[in-house]
Amino acid sequence: MKKTSLLQRPAVREVLRVLLAISIALIIGFIITLLVSKEPFEAYKMFLIGPLTRLNRAGEWIKESITLMLLGLSVALVFKANLFSLGAEGQMLMGALTSGVIALFVPLPGYLRIPLALVVAGASGFIWGAIPGFLKAKLKANEIVSTLMLNAIALRFYDYILIFFIKRPGAGYNASDCFPKDGVLPTFIPNLPFLQDVYQLFNTKANVTIMLYIALIAVYVVWRLMFRTPYGYELRMLGANENFASYGGIDTKRTIVLTFAISGILAGLAGAHLGMGIHQKLIANITVSLAFEGIVVALLARNNPLMVPISALAYGYLRAGADIMERSADVSREMVLIIQALIILLVTAERILPMIKQRIETRKNMSAGAPLAATQEQANISEGGNDVI
Amino acid sequence: MSFDVVLRSIFSAVFFASVLRISTPIILAALGGLITELSGAINIALEGIMLVSAFTGVVVSAYLHNTLLGVLAGIAAGVLIAALLGYFALYLKANIILAGTAVNILATGGTIFLLYVLTGDKGNSSTLASGMAPNVHIPLIKEIPFIGTVLSGHHIFVYLAFVLTALLATLLYRTRLGTHIRAVGENPVAAASLGIDVRKTQLIALLISGFLASFGGLTMSMAYLNIFQREMTAGRGFIGLAAVYLGGRKPWGTVLAAIIFGFADALSNQLGSLNIPSQLVQMIPYAVTILALAVYAVREQTLKRERQRKFQEQEEHLLKGETA
Numbered sequence: 001m002k003k004t005s006l007l008q009r010p011a012v013r014e015v016l017r018v019l020l021a022i023s024i025a026l027i028i029g030f031i032i033t034l035l036v037s038k039e040p041f042e043a044y045k046m047f048l049i050g051p052l053t054r055l056n057r058a059g060e061w062i063k064e065s066i067t068l069m070l071l072g073l074s075v076a077l078v079f080k081a082n083l084f085s086l087g088a089e090g091q092m093l094m095g096a097l098t099s100g101v102i103a104l105f106v107p108l109p110g111y112l113r114i115p116l117a118l119v120v121a122g123a124s125g126f127i128w129g130a131i132p133g134f135l136k137a138k139l140k141a142n143e144i145v146s147t148l149m150l151n152a153i154a155l156r157f158y159d160y161i162l163i164f165f166i167k168r169p170g171a172g173y174n175a176s177d178c179f180p181k182d183g184v185l186p187t188f189i190p191n192l193p194f195l196q197d198v199y200q201l202f203n204t205k206a207n208v209t210i211m212l213y214i215a216l217i218a219v220y221v222v223w224r225l226m227f228r229t230p231y232g233y234e235l236r237m238l239g240a241n242e243n244f245a246s247y248g249g250i251d252t253k254r255t256i257v258l259t260f261a262i263s264g265i266l267a268g269l270a271g272a273h274l275g276m277g278i279h280q281k282l283i284a285n286i287t288v289s290l291a292f293e294g295i296v297v298a299l300l301a302r303n304n305p306l307m308v309p310i311s312a313l314a315y316g317y318l319r320a321g322a323d324i325m326e327r328s329a330d331v332s333r334e335m336v337l338i339i340q341a342l343i344i345l346l347v348t349a350e351r352i353l354p355m356i357k358q359r360i361e362t363r364k365n366m367s368a369g370a371p372l373a374a375t376q377e378q379a380n381i382s383e384g385g386n387d388v389i
Numbered sequence: 390m391s392f393d394v395v396l397r398s399i400f401s402a403v404f405f406a407s408v409l410r411i412s413t414p415i416i417l418a419a420l421g422g423l424i425t426e427l428s429g430a431i432n433i434a435l436e437g438i439m440l441v442s443a444f445t446g447v448v449v450s451a452y453l454h455n456t457l458l459g460v461l462a463g464i465a466a467g468v469l470i471a472a473l474l475g476y477f478a479l480y481l482k483a484n485i486i487l488a489g490t491a492v493n494i495l496a497t498g499g500t501i502f503l504l505y506v507l508t509g510d511k512g513n514s515s516t517l518a519s520g521m522a523p524n525v526h527i528p529l530i531k532e533i534p535f536i537g538t539v540l541s542g543h544h545i546f547v548y549l550a551f552v553l554t555a556l557l558a559t560l561l562y563r564t565r566l567g568t569h570i571r572a573v574g575e576n577p578v579a580a581a582s583l584g585i586d587v588r589k590t591q592l593i594a595l596l597i598s599g600f601l602a603s604f605g606g607l608t609m610s611m612a613y614l615n616i617f618q619r620e621m622t623a624g625r626g627f628i629g630l631a632a633v634y635l636g637g638r639k640p641w642g643t644v645l646a647a648i649i650f651g652f653a654d655a656l657s658n659q660l661g662s663l664n665i666p667s668q669l670v671q672m673i674p675y676a677v678t679i680l681a682l683a684v685y686a687v688r689e690q691t692l693k694r695e696r697q698r699k700f701q702e703q704e705e706h707l708l709k710g711e712t713a
Contacts, residue, residue, distance in 0.1 A: 036506050084486055135679070139686040144433065144486060145634055146682055148627050149675045156675075160668035292490050299487070332505045337498020344491035349481035 014302050021346035022300075022314075029339045033331055043329035050324030051317055057324060059206020063278055065309075065316030066208075067270050067290065069215045072297025072308040073222045074266035080226060080303045081259045082239040087132055087147030088267040089291035090154035094128045095121035095271025097158050100176065100282040103183025103275065104166065110182035114276070117183065118214070121272035122265040128154065129264020130257055137253035143260075151291070162282055176282040185209035185277045209277040211269075216309065218266060223305040225262070235259055267294070296340055299347050315340075399659050402538035409539070409547055410613060412651025414439070414622075416550040417605030418629025419647045420557050421598035423640060426633050427561065428594035429574035433489030434474050435602045436626025437496030442467040442606030444500040447519040447617040448507065456520025460607055467603025468596055470496065475595040479588050493626075501619045514610075514617040522546060522612040544612035546604060551644070553601060558640040560597075570594050602626065631678040634685060650674045 033040045033047075051061040071088055078085045099121035106113055131150060135141035159174070166176045188208050189199045202208060226232040234255045237245040246252045274286050293315070300311035322336035346352060398404060418435045425432035445466035450459025474492050478485035505511045522544045531541035561567035572580040573590045581587050605625065610617045628650050635649070636642030653674045657667035 032502075086486075086490075135683055135686075139683050140690065141679075141682045141686040142634070144431070145631060146679055149631055149679050149682075152624065152627070152675045153672050156668035156672045160666050163668075164666055292494065295487065295490060332502055332511060334498040334502040334505070334511075337494050338502065341491040341495035341498065344487055344494070345477050345483060348483035348487045348491075349477055350483065352481055355481075 017352075018300055018302070018347055021343050024346055025339045025342035028342055029335055032335060032338065037329065037331050039329065040331075043325055043331045046328045047318075047321045047325040047331075047335075049321075050328070051320040053324075055201070056205045057320065059202070059208055060323070061313075061316055061320035062206070062208045062212070064319055065312045066211050066215045067273050067278070068293055068297050068316050068319075069309055069312035070218060070266050070270035070273065071290065071294030072301060072312050073218055073305055074263040074270070075294035075298035076301060076303040076305060076308060077222060077226070077235070077259055077263045077266070079298055080239050081235045081255065082242070083136070083256065083259060084144055085129075085132065085147050085260060085263060086144055086292065087129060087150055087260075087264070088270075088294045089287050090147070090151040091125040091128045091264045091267035092271035092274065092287045092290065093151075093154040093158045094124040095268030096275040096282065096286050097161060097271075098124040098268075099272035100179070100275040101161075101166070103179045104176060104282075108182070110186075113182050114185060117276060118269065118272055121268045123268070125264035125266070125268020125271065126261045127264070129267070130261035133257040133260025136260070137256040158286075159284060162284065166282060174284040178281045179276060183276060184280050185211055185273070188212045207277075209273070211273045211277050214269065215273075218269070219305055219309055222266070222308075226305060231255070231258065296344060299344060399656065402535045404655065404659065405539045406543070408648065408652050408655045410543060411655050412648045413547045413550050414605040414608040414613065414625050415628050415632060415647040415650050416644050417546070417553070417608060418602050418626050419632035419636070419643045420550075420553060420629075420640070421600075421602035421605070422626075422630040422633045423636075423638065423643050424557065424561070424570065424594050424601070425591075425598045426630075426638060427574045428570045428591050429577060430475075430478065430485055430591040430595055431489075431630075432471070432474070432595060432598045432602075433486050433630070434470065434492035434496075434626075435598070435605075435629050436622055436624065437489075437493040438467045438470045438599050438602040439606030439609065439622045439626050440496040440500050440620070441470050442603035443610035443621060444504070444606075444617050446607045447514050447517060447610045448503075450520030450611065451514070451517035454518075454520075456522065456611070459520045459611065460522070463607045463611075464600060464603045467606060468599040471595045471599025471602075472592075474599075475592045479592055479595075497620060500617070504617065504619065512619060517617075519615065519617070520611060521615045522607070544608075546608040546612050549604060550608075553604070554640050554644050557601070561640065566590075566593065602629070605629070631675065635674070635678045635681045637681075637685065646678075649677075 029047075030040075030044055033044050037043045051057050071092075074088055074091070075085065099117040102113060102117040102120055106116065108116065128150060132141075132143045132146040135146050136143040162176065163174055167174055168177065186209060187199060187203045188210050189195055189202050191199050224232075226235060234245065234250045234252075237248065237250055238252055238255050238259075242252060245255075270290075271287070274290075275282055279286065297308060297312050297315055300315060301307035318336050318339065322333040325331055325335070326333040418439060421435050421438070422432060442463040446459045446463030448459075449462035450456050453459070470492060474485070474488055477483040477488045477491075501511055504514060508514060508516045510516065524542055524544050525548060527541040531537040559567075561571065569580070569585050569590050570593070572583075573585060573587050573594075577587045580590075606622065609621050609625075614621070629647065632646035632650060633643050636644070636646035653671055657670035660667060660670055
């Protein structure tokens with residue numbers, strides 16, 4: 001009896017659902033590997049343990065996860081308000097561009113230049129996020145289409161500035177110069193005498209930057225914002241029921257604009273991390289393959305900011321593993337996209353768990369010969385799926 | 390190049406012909422977006438459907454040495470992907486935008502993955518000898534000087550796009566199914582109370598959407614180009630979705646909007662030679678779409694308020710009649 005009550009707790013069910021989805025997706029991934037690879041076990045082993053095999057690989061994993069953490073927070077905030085945004089790509093591009101310009105051209109010492117660049121990246125994400133928020137709140141304009149359009153505009157704007165103003169004339173490829181040292185985020189281990197060895201090791205092998213701390217602070221701030229401030233209360237009320245929230249005297253319009261804008265700050269910072277942390281210059285297609293990754297991270301974390309680091313690390317691990325698998329075996333890294341898609345589908349499908357439960361129950365009933373229980377089960381199912389995302 | 394040379398090349402028959410060709414995949418995607426938009430089950434997976442169709446068409450036509458079979462397989466694949474989306478969104482109650490995003494990711498990853506398995510190349514299908522849709526030369530019209538060049542000699546999908554638009558307009562506004570689709574999108578609860586099966590209607594709309602968008606994908610890989618390239622749809626599915634809003638959620642308006650997007654694309658290529666940045670030209674239709682979105686939303690609000698006011702007046706009128 002005790003066991004069933006544990007299973008019925010929503011938090012446990014959520015975790016179970018996510019774990020089940022990931023396991024099914026990984027198993028399907030393995031079946032695909034079996035079908036296409038000459039050495040499937042070796043390939044899948046590299047996929048699953050690859051990021052841990054060398055320090056630089058682990059570094060890649062952590063760097064990737066930092067970006068994903070910021071993107072996941074950005075999306076979780078919007079989802080929590082029961083809103084939708086596909087605009088992370090545009091906000092990232094704006095953040096990368098503005099912070100990149102400062103990192104390249106503003107002649108300030110590093111301890112001023114880097115904070116300035118980060119603040120400006122956040123601000124440009126804020127503005128780029130506030131636009132769809134404003135359109136949604138004041139005009140009830142569809143936020144999915146407006147965020148997609150703003151992505152397209154940002155992409156062209158980024159290319160335009162990069163090609164016509166930043167790139168060295170005559171350079172063959174569309175990229176800026178490497179950022180000067182004062183414009184690159186420093187390694188996360190401080191350069192202190194007694195840490196010299198570790199500092200050297202990380203600086204050369206796995207350059208994880210101070211963005212790690214910023215991302216973790218962001219996790220705390222977003223959590224605090226969501227659960228310990230009046231704004232957070234309004235946000236959650238809005239997410240639970242918009243009409244009820246506005247009857248309750250909440251300025252829903254202001255909350256919507258703010259939510260989109262704050263989500264933009266986080267994506268803007270992720271963009272700054274791409275430029276000043278990972279690539280250390282501005283390149284064309286800098287956000288490639290990251291546009292919708294925040295959605296997966298937020299989904300796996302069930303929109304809980306404190307869970308975002310875990311889901312970002314887990315998902316970043318899969319992405320890093322796929323890269324290593326591609327380099328060391330005959331399976332291409334796109335397999336992780338298939339796994340990602342399966343995870344989204346399985347996690348969001350409200351009806352899957354009740355349906356499996358129903359199957360098991362009916363089978364039990366068939367053997368026990370109790371037809372009455374089936375109708376009761378039916379009633380249980382209909383109360384199963386109530387939250388939207 | 391001097392200004393008037395470029396200007397002349399823009400207002401030439403060849404240029405307008407190229408606008409038509411560039412617009413075709415966008416038109417077809419937009420038609421798919423229109424029907425789902427009207428049904429209330431927004432299809433964000435147009436992009437993925439196009440990719441899968443483009444890929445399937447190329448592969449099947451190459452392996453069976455038959456272009457028609459390739460096209461048919463491409464259509465079937467597109468409808469199948471739409472059905473997958475419909476199953477998860479409508480029957481397993483997944484959020485339709487998340488499920489659509491998942492389908493897009495699946496399509497991007499799946500096509501590259503299979504391309505690599507089949508050809509050993511992750512970039513394109515150049516090693517496969519795939520089929521090509523035939524060109525159509527319209528008798529009589531092709532003889533007319535300017536118009537002949539613009540309208541005749543395109544591949545078959547260009548004409549199909551307009552035929553399908555007419556068919557879709559008829560379906561939506563002249564048939565029972567079309568009325569049901571629009572009713573479900575307008576107010577699902579009211580439609581259900583009249584005995585319309587909302588879920589089934591939305592599923593049918595999604596399947597038709599998959600059918601239409603798959604032509605858009607086939608246009609890309611079997612007519613516009615004769616090859617499959619990774620991520621070759623390059624956002625056209627999303628542009629199609631935008632065209633629906635820019636076109637005021639009407640069939641011919643949507644087509645016109647899609648052509649505007651095509652025009653901006655073609656124009657930006659031409660202006661590149663004048664040192665006018667193509668990125669700025671390409672930005673315009675997106676910005677206009679946001680504007681259109683805002684205007685449409687405002688109009689919708691005013692109409693709603695107007696309706697409410699009228700309703701209230703009627704109520705008051707009735708009440709007065711009762712008391713008198």
